[in-house]
Amino acid sequence: MSKVALVTGGTRGIGLAISMQLKEDGFQVVAIYHGNEEAAEKFRADTKCHAYKADVSNYEDCKAVFEKIKEEVGAIEILVNNAGITRDSTLHKMKPENWHAVIETNLTSCFYTSHIVINGMRERGFGRIINISSINGQKGQFGQTNYSAAKAGMIGFTKALALEGAAKGITVNAVCPGYIETDMTSAINKEVLDSIIRQIPITRMGKPEEIAAAVSFLASDKAAFITGATLSINGGQYMA
Ligand code: CAA
Numbered sequence: 001m002s003k004v005a006l007v008t009g010g011t012r013g014i015g016l017a018i019s020m021q022l023k024e025d026g027f028q029v030v031a032i033y034h035g036n037e038e039a040a041e042k043f044r045a046d047t048k049c050h051a052y053k054a055d056v057s058n059y060e061d062c063k064a065v066f067e068k069i070k071e072e073v074g075a076i077e078i079l080v081n082n083a084g085i086t087r088d089s090t091l092h093k094m095k096p097e098n099w100h101a102v103i104e105t106n107l108t109s110c111f112y113t114s115h116i117v118i119n120g121m122r123e124r125g126f127g128r129i130i131n132i133s134s135i136n137g138q139k140g141q142f143g144q145t146n147y148s149a150a151k152a153g154m155i156g157f158t159k160a161l162a163l164e165g166a167a168k169g170i171t172v173n174a175v176c177p178g179y180i181e182t183d184m185t186s187a188i189n190k191e192v193l194d195s196i197i198r199q200i201p202i203t204r205m206g207k208p209e210e211i212a213a214a215v216s217f218l219a220s221d222k223a224a225f226i227t228g229a230t231l232s233i234n235g236g237q238y239m240a
Contacts, residue, residue, distance in 0.1 A: 012036060
């Protein structure tokens with residue numbers, strides 16, 4: 001039986017590319033989506049993979065949906081925490097609700113999903129948790145105190161959980177994409193985006209597939225000795 005891999009935010013953007021790569025590499029993929037029903041329907045039709053609706057910032061919702069997935073598809077052996085949002089603004093203009101939304105959706109969600117799957121992984125003596133952080137969690141980004149804090153938090157979370165999982169066959173790694181061609185980056189003001197692209201030595205934005213390839217490798221048996229790592233994939237924009 002192929003292993004079950006769950007990807008949050010797995011029907012669009014980087015998450016979609018991750019879902020497709022994992023499927024190509026022989027995993028049984030389950031995507032979690034939140035709002036976009038149309039994208040979820042297209043995902044199901046195009047990939048023949050499962051897509052379940054859940055709010056990753058809500059523990060009870062995740063718990064109920066993950067339980068359903070366990071019954072209907074199987075135990076989750078690979079968890080990719082990819083779901084994320086931006087609510088960019090400078091700190092002096094930031095509304096408290098935009099701080100909380102980003103911290104809860106991008107960071108607290110990793111606690112929720114990992115907390116739900118970790119005991120099963122410990123019992124089976126195998127697990128892969130891959131957290132999609134960001135270059136902006138590594139270097140900070142003007143206008144993103146909330147997002148940079150959440151993404152930096154994911155790196156610390158990754159390292160601590162990697163220590164806890166190591167003796168149980170569970171690896172935990174963080175991948176830090178730079179600026180990748182997705183709906184999220186297409187929302188950035190053109191002038192700002194142009195100035196960002198000028199800072200990328202490879203002179204272009206990344207493609208979702210370039211993140212997905214690394215994630216699928218980290219999910220594979222070949223990556224068994226990699227844990228607690230932070231993998232930068234950013235065209236040389238920031239060399240942490
Ligand atoms: N560094 C220093 N100063 C800057 C700056 C920067 N990077 N960007 C803007 N400023 C300055 C401006 O020149 C301006 O100065 P003056 O008042 O002296 O003219 C001042 O800061 C105010 O800037 P803005 O007018 O831009 O402020 P704003 O409130 O209109 O916009 C913002 C703020 C919406 C955050 C805008 O700066 C922005 O869109 N920044 C980009 C944020 C970004 O990169 N988001 C990434 C989204 S994609 C993603 O997050 C995926 C991932 O993981 C990589």
